[in-house]
Structure formats: structure tokens, C-alpha cells
Amino acid sequence: MDVELSRAETELQSEEAALHAELSRLAQVSSELAQRLATLRSHASQAGDAAIAQRAAVSPPVIDPNAGFSRVRAAREAAVKARREGNAAVRAQVAGVKGQLQKLAQQVVADEKAILAAQERARAAPPPMAATVRAPAPAAAAVPAPPPAGAKPLRISPRVKMQAAVDFTSDNNFFNGFSANISDGGLFVATVNLLPLGTEVDLSFSLPSGDRIEAKGVVQWVREVNDQMPDVFPGMGVQFAQLNPAAQSAIAQFLVQRDPLFFADAE
Numbered sequence: 001m002d003v004e005l006s007r008a009e010t011e012l013q014s015e016e017a018a019l020h021a022e023l024s025r026l027a028q029v030s031s032e033l034a035q036r037l038a039t040l041r042s043h044a045s046q047a048g049d050a051a052i053a054q055r056a057a058v059s060p061p062v063i064d065p066n067a068g069f070s071r072v073r074a075a076r077e078a079a080v081k082a083r084r085e086g087n088a089a090v091r092a093q094v095a096g097v098k099g100q101l102q103k104l105a106q107q108v109v110a111d112e113k114a115i116l117a118a119q120e121r122a123r124a125a126p127p128p129m130a131a132t133v134r135a136p137a138p139a140a141a142a143v144p145a146p147p148p149a150g151a152k153p154l155r156i157s158p159r160v161k162m163q164a165a166v167d168f169t170s171d172n173n174f175f176n177g178f179s180a181n182i183s184d185g186g187l188f189v190a191t192v193n194l195l196p197l198g199t200e201v202d203l204s205f206s207l208p209s210g211d212r213i214e215a216k217g218v219v220q221w222v223r224e225v226n227d228q229m230p231d232v233f234p235g236m237g238v239q240f241a242q243l244n245p246a247a248q249s250a251i252a253q254f255l256v257q258r259d260p261l262f263f264a265d266a267e
Helices: 003-047 050-055 067-124 245-257
Strands: 130-137 159-169 174-183 186-190 200-206 212-223 235-243
Touching (some): 003 050, 003 067, 200 235, 212 245, 235 245
Parallel strands (some): 130 159
Antiparallel strands (some): 130 200, 200 212
């Protein structure tokens, strides 16, 4: 609302009220003078005073307090009509904008819920790279003996760091682990749930390329929890026992795409 316009309208209304009151007072005075002149003319005629009778023949002005405000009233009525029409147009605009905002707000709420649901599904879903160990069997006689205490078996094949969730399933146990690296000769799985040395396992996991690897393996060594080395993951090394040509090719291609790391220990 324009403050100056409101102030001008208030001042004009006050002025109009004062003028109307003054015109009403003058109309009353004119009416009283008209009555007195009529009486004076009557007495002058009876007294034979032609001069007074002639002067008393003057009629006072007729005053209509409302007549002078006819143009003002017409202008005010036109202004009121225009303001009502303007308010109606603004109300229609408000309703339209409110509807658009409500629709947009509903869409935003729906999209926010969809994003939250997707995030919850992503947190609940297992990581894309998974290895599963099933049906552990008794240790085979041909399995190499575990390394002596304190000794670290030599690894001659390149090993590439990778991040993958690993699931171990056996007849008696179900374990969850975290794969730390993979090589063309086997897989190291970081986990506190260790399988016995020599355990034959069926491996099933996916490479980042999407290739599904199915292989048989044997637990060759384990690394237990060491409180003095909290940054070193416990886990076990699983050597590939049987690997088909397609799986060998997929792993080799995966290793070529990464920077291989050569280690002389089981880490």
C-alpha cells in the first residue's frame, strides 16, 4: 500500500467533510433569511413602504450541500469500482500462484522422499563386488602346510588393491568379510571370521567390469587380529585351485587396467 496515497486520501476526506459541514450551515442561514425576508415584505406592504418591500423582494441563494460533491462522488465511485476490480484480479493472481507453489511443493516432497528411499536402498544393498564361499570341506592332504609362526609366505604374482564385500557360506557357518586385494593366483579376504587352513571353497564374485568369476579355491594362510597393529586387517589368503580360461582372461584384463603392486609378504 502506498503510504503517501493513503495520507492524501485521508486529507481529502477530512477536507470534504469540513466543506460539507460549512455548506450545510450556509444552507440553514439562507433558509432562515428567506423566511425573514418574506415576513419583511409582508410588513412593508402593510405599512405602505414600497422601498423596503422592494429590497425585501431579494431571494437568498439556494444552497444544496451535496450538489457540489457530485463530481467528487462520481470520481470516488469510479475509484471504488476500479479498486474492487483490481482486488479481484489480484485475488485471482494469488490463487494461481498459490496453486503453482502447492504443486511444486508436492513435487519437491515426492522427489525428496524418492531420493531418501534410494539412499536407504543403497545403504541396505550389499556392495557390487561380492565373493561367496560355500560348503567348506575337510583339509585335503595335498594342500601345502601353513607357513611357520612369524614367517610370511612369499607372493610372486602381482596383487592389485580392490574393495569388495565377500560372503562366506558353509554347511555350518555364514561369514561376512571385506576383500582387500586380488591377484591372478588367489584372493585375500579381510575378515575376523577365519576358516581353517586347507579349507576348500567355491568362490563366486564379480569384478568391476561386471564379469562374474566362478572358481574353486583353498585357504592357504590366515592372519589373526593383532592388537599391536590395529591398522592391519586380519583375514585369510585363498588360492585359486580351479579357474576356467574365461575367468583367467577377465582377471588378467582387470590386472592390466590397474597398477599392480608386488609384495613379498602376505600382508
